[in-house]
Amino acid sequence: MRTLTGITPSGTLHLGNYFGAMRPAIEAQTRGECFYFIADYHSMTAVFGPEERRKNGRGIALDWLACGLDPARSVFWRQSDVPEVCELTWILGSVTPMGLLERAHSYKDKTAKGISPNFGLFAYPVLMAADILLYDTNVVPVGQDQKQHLEMTRDIAIKFNQTYGETLVVPEPEIREDVAVVPGLDGQKMSKSYGNTIELFCDEKALKKRIMGIVMDSRSPAEPKPDADRNLAIQILKLVAPAQASDYEARLRAGGLGYGDLKKALFEHTWNFFAAARTRRAEIAADPGYIDRVLKDGTERARAVASSVLGRVRRAAGLD
Ligand code: ADP
Numbered sequence: 544m545r546t547l548t549g550i551t552p553s554g555t556l557h558l559g560n561y562f563g564a565m566r567p568a569i570e571a572q573t574r575g576e577c578f579y580f581i582a583d584y585h586s587m588t589a590v591f592g593p594e595e596r597r598k599n600g601r602g603i604a605l606d607w608l609a610c611g612l613d614p615a616r617s618v619f620w621r622q623s624d625v626p627e628v629c630e631l632t633w634i635l636g637s638v639t640p641m642g643l644l645e646r647a648h649s650y651k652d653k654t655a656k657g658i659s660p661n662f663g664l665f666a667y668p669v670l671m672a673a674d675i676l677l678y679d680t681n682v683v684p685v686g687q688d689q690k691q692h693l694e695m696t697r698d699i700a701i702k703f704n705q706t707y708g709e710t711l712v713v714p715e716p717e718i719r720e721d722v723a724v725v726p727g728l729d730g731q732k733m734s735k736s737y738g739n740t741i742e743l744f745c746d747e748k749a750l751k752k753r754i755m756g757i758v759m760d761s762r763s764p765a766e767p768k769p770d771a772d773r774n775l776a777i778q779i780l781k782l783v784a785p786a787q788a789s790d791y792e793a794r795l796r797a798g799g800l801g802y803g804d805l806k807k808a809l810f811e812h813t814w815n816f817f818a819a820a821r822t823r824r825a826e827i828a829a830d831p832g833y834i835d836r837v838l839k840d841g842t843e844r845a846r847a848v849a850s851s852v853l854g855r856v857r858r859a860a861g862l863d
């Protein structure tokens with residue numbers, strides 16, 4: 544069983560990305576073969592600076608390796624290092640109905656926001672289908688926001704198979720419904736577009752400042768808080784310190800635990816939660832060739848699968 548995930552190189556990671564996407568994807572390594580790639584072709588519809596693209600790609604590789612992506616066990620590469628995916632995109636695009644793409648939420652949302660669409664944005668779901676189908680993927684773990692893209696991938700695979708005979712593996716989505724939406728510092732969903740994030744790898748002082756700056760209500764420390772479960776710090780503590788969170792919640796509910804002390808505890812648990820990843824990240828960063836070696840090895844392994852699947856597609860379609 545092969546699991547595949549594309550990682551959008553979108554800047555600095557926050558707790559929402561970690562608990563919502565990264566941790567479940569990394570845990571999938573314990574269940575079977577995993578393919579992970581840095582989706583740099585996909586970034587071309589949003590990022591227009593070459594240096595920024597390179598930097599984001601390396602940054603995200605560093606973060607994922609630090610957080611437990613194990614290159615001995617998994618295949619990790621940069622999407623554009625296996626350009627066969629572009630050929631498959633064209634072939635799949637030719638069996639993809641316009642209407643299917645016109646119904647894409649992500650495309651409709653972006654154009655509604657006034658972003659003037661280019662062909663890349665419109666064709667994004669076809670490239671994503673090619674990402675998945677090029678590797679005979681069985682399972683794709685994604686957030687709720689990607690559900691429609693997975694349905695389109697399945698539709699495109701089925702359409703290709705109907706047209707040219709059984710060729711492509713039709714993948715199953717694994718939608719992470721049990722993963723809670725991590726709240727941001729203002730109580731909305733944590734998101735970099737709302738500027739309400741707690742970053743994974745900022746320095747100690749910045750993390751402390753961020754957490755101590757969380758605004759709470761004006762009730763005195765002694766006052767019991769029957770709504771303790773809705774407190775933002777408690778909700779985040781449940782993620783970074785699941786064993787201790789209920790104790791803090793009980794103390795807050797009963798009265799006697801001040802918000803300052805609660806935030807201090809949240810800071811300490813958050814800092815400690817990522818201690819091992821931070822150490823690993825510094826080690827990797829100190830060896831500049833390491834990421835290149837990992838991605839080169841991953842490219843070779845990914846490419847071996849890609850060539851074989853593309854060969855099958857070409858034969859089925861009469862492109863041989
Ligand atoms: P942002 O909202 O900061 O731009 P992205 O859209 O780049 O984040 O998110 C990448 C992935 O991280 C998403 O597919 C989603 O599954 C996950 N994610 C992002 N924010 C959260 C959150 N607050 N809670 C849970 N998961 C999240």
Ligand code: TRP
Binds near residue numbers: 683684685
């Ligand atoms: N579109 C996905 C996102 O924005 C990233 C992605 C690209 C992806 N190709 C993929 C995810 C293939 C899973 C499988 O998060």
